[in-house]
Amino acid sequence: MEKQKTYTLGAVTVVWKPHRCIHSANCIKALPRVFRPKERPWIQLEGAHEDAVIQAVEKCPSGALTYETPASKNQTNAMEEPTNKIQVNLIENGPAIVLGTVEVTHPDGSVETRERRASFCRCGKSVNHPFCDGSHKNA
Secondary structure, eight states: OOOOEEEEETTEEEEEOGGGOOOOOHHHHHOTTTBOTTSSSSBOGGGSOHHHHHHHHTTOSSSSEEEEOGGGTTOOOGGGOOOSOOEEEEOTTSOEEEESOEEEEOTTSOEEEEOSEEEEOSSSOOTTTTBOOSGGGGO
């Protein structure tokens, strides 16, 4: 099972899966009072209203940040509601972000399922290939 941390305040729980994070800093740019990477814990939900937290989490390109509320239990971001359509967004000088559930077959034959979202490396520098780890920033 993948490592994750949860942060709860009121009706919102934010889930962070660190190994999926590509360090785009979208969360920090959106809510620097909540997402504070130099502090521990680095997510401090008391820094903003629940709606603002949800909007910031929805900007996470890798799916490392997700949220749950009582109304959306077992559903991640509203942008990622299950559909039959797979969407691919190419980020300028960044990853290919795939929205939708995908199965990835690795060269060794192992199969990994990424639900809702995955960020794929396009620069070839990622040490977490085929997934983006933010290495394109130094390429």
